[in-house]
Amino acid sequence: MSDSSLPRCPASDGTAPSRTPAQCQAAAQPQPVVQSAGQAAMFIVMSISQHGNACDTVREALGGLPAILRSLNLRLPDAHLSCITGIGADAWPRLFPDLPAPAGLHPFRPLNGAKHQAPATPGDLFFHIRATRTDACFELAMRLRESLGDAVEPMDEVHGFRYMDARSMVGFVDGTENPQGDEAVEATLIGDEDPAYSGGSYVIVQKYLHDMAAWNALPVAEQEKVIGRTKYDDVEMADDVKPSNSHIALNVIEDENGEEMAILRANLPFGNPSRNEYGTFFIGYARSLGTIEQMLTNMFIGRPVGNYDRLLDYSTAVTGSAFFVPAESFLTEQLGDG
Numbered sequence: 001m002s003d004s005s006l007p008r009c010p011a012s013d014g015t016a017p018s019r020t021p022a023q024c025q026a027a028a029q030p031q032p033v034v035q036s037a038g039q040a041a042m043f044i045v046m047s048i049s050q051h052g053n054a055c056d057t058v059r060e061a062l063g064g065l066p067a068i069l070r071s072l073n074l075r076l077p078d079a080h081l082s083c084i085t086g087i088g089a090d091a092w093p094r095l096f097p098d099l100p101a102p103a104g105l106h107p108f109r110p111l112n113g114a115k116h117q118a119p120a121t122p123g124d125l126f127f128h129i130r131a132t133r134t135d136a137c138f139e140l141a142m143r144l145r146e147s148l149g150d151a152v153e154p155m156d157e158v159h160g161f162r163y164m165d166a167r168s169m170v171g172f173v174d175g176t177e178n179p180q181g182d183e184a185v186e187a188t189l190i191g192d193e194d195p196a197y198s199g200g201s202y203v204i205v206q207k208y209l210h211d212m213a214a215w216n217a218l219p220v221a222e223q224e225k226v227i228g229r230t231k232y233d234d235v236e237m238a239d240d241v242k243p244s245n246s247h248i249a250l251n252v253i254e255d256e257n258g259e260e261m262a263i264l265r266a267n268l269p270f271g272n273p274s275r276n277e278y279g280t281f282f283i284g285y286a287r288s289l290g291t292i293e294q295m296l297t298n299m300f301i302g303r304p305v306g307n308y309d310r311l312l313d314y315s316t317a318v319t320g321s322a323f324f325v326p327a328e329s330f331l332t333e334q335l336g337d338g
Contacts, residue, residue, distance in 0.1 A: 028199030028327040032082045033285050034184045037175065037266045038130035041160040042137045043205060043281050045123040045321055046152040048091055055094045057151035058125070061144065063335035068143050072136060079136035083144075085331065086126035086203050086323025094124075096334065101324075103194040104202060104289050108322040111300040116312040118206065118300050123155050123321035126205060128266070128283065134161070156319055158207060158281045160268025169210055169269040169278045170314070172227050173234040177248075179262040187262040188285045199327030202289045204296070206282040207319040215314045226310045247311040250298040253291055261291045280315070289322055 048054050062085060073081050092101045111118040127144065129137045137159075168174040179187045190200045215223070220231050228248030229236050236242070242249055253261045263286040271278040284292045299309035326334075 029329040030189055030199040030201065031084045031325055031328045031331075032130075033084060033188050033201050033203075033325060034264065035082065035130070037160075037162065037166070037268055038080075039132045039162045040130070040134040040137050041266075041268050041281075042127070042129040042141050043156075043158045043160060043283065044125075044127040044129070044141060045121075045155040045157070045205070045319070046125045046127075046148070047122050047155055048094060048124045049151050049153055051150075054151040057149055059095060059335055061147035061151070062331065063337070064147055065144065066332070066337050068140065068147075072140055072143075076131075076133065076136050079131045079133045081131040081133075081136045081140060082129070083140060084126075084128040084130075084203075084325055086128070086325045088124045088126070088321065088323050091124035092324070099334075100196070102190075102197045102200060102202075102326075105324045106289065106322065108204065108320045109293065110320065111296055113300040113302065113308050114306060116300050116308060116317075118296055118317045118320050121155065121319040121321055123323070125152065126203065126321065126323045128203075130266075134159075155321075156207065158270050158279075160270050160281050163269045167269075168267065168280050169212070169271060170215055170223070170227075170280075170311075172223075172229060172231055174267050174269075174280075175265050176229070176234055176236075177251075177262075178264055183262065184264050186287075188264050188287055190287050193287075197324075197326065197330065199329065201285050201287060201325040202292070202322065203283060203285050203325055204289065204292045204322050205319070206317050206321075207279060208282060208315045208317055209277065209279045211314050211316075212276075212278050226314075243310070245302075245307050245310045247299075247309050250303055250307075250309045251295055253294050253298070261294075262286075263292055263295065285325070 048058055069081060069083060089105050089107045092105060108120040110120040129140055131137045166173055166175060188201045190198050224230055225243050226246060228242045228246030236248060255261055263284045266283045267280055269280055286292050302308040
């Protein structure tokens with residue numbers, strides 16, 4: 001397939017105006033990145049096996065995924081089932097050997113702060129399954145796993161759920177500052193900065209485990225200083241009282257002109273009470289990996305260096321992977337549609 005047949009936005013050449021990500025969305029239909037976190041979700045990371053026909057099997061399975069989704073949504077119309085597919089840097093040349101990699105795709109870069117670390121863990125494929133019903137997520141994951149067979153090896157699987165009024169496991173509302181509407185499209189979808197892959201996105205995923213005993217020992221007022229928001233009514237602290245090492249303060253990313261750069265979070269809590277395991281699955285979508293990486297650098301290394309995110313004293317990152325999320329139209333062109 002030639003580069004000219006890939007979904008793209010016109011270049012800025014003086015004769016054709018460049019398109020915004022919102023305009024590119026019409027030319028290159030994106031995957032359902034811009035939607036709510038859902039009532040239930042499954043986050044699945046897999047590696048592609050090394051045996052000879054593994055990549056052929058994966059391509060066939062990915063090509064058949066839309067048909068499975070259509071069938072399940074026809075049977076379960078109230079489930080609003082969706083699945084986002086991400087592809088890692090090492091997997092890209094194996095799955096698409098004749099195509100250049102997306103410009104910004106690279107493996108997750110681990111971070112080693114003075115006190116806390118963000119590890120990099122293996123992963124070639126990422127599946128973000130969302131629905132209003134847990135059984136719908138489970139059915140799709142089971143069907144997908146059957147189609148992949150021995151071509152993949154499981155790396156991680158987390159079952160997330162909406163907790164109370166969209167609260168994280170530490171009790172604060174999560175995702176309050178997520179961009180909405182056109183702003184979300186602008187923040188997450190690639191435009192003509194990488195025209196061959198317009199309509200695509202990047203995603204970083206991490207699994208965090210919380211020390212709930214230590215967290216719950218903090219008075220609410222102290223918890224609010226750690227987060228930078230009030231706990232019960234979800235109001236951000238004023239800048240003059242919000243600690244500089246609060247989670248909210250260090251999650252603000254600005255470009256060289258001082259303009260705030262947004263990412264779209266689809267975090268959900270998870271847990272296993274019998275094992276006393278409670279956590280948050282962080283998932284951030286953006287049109288550039290650099291935006292998410294800067295946020296994580298602020299958290300783990302500090303801004304300035306040493307002024308790390310105080311929430312990390314109670315939350316430990318145990319996984320970290322980065323993926324490219326191709327436009328749906330790209331996947332259909334390359335892999336078929338069931």
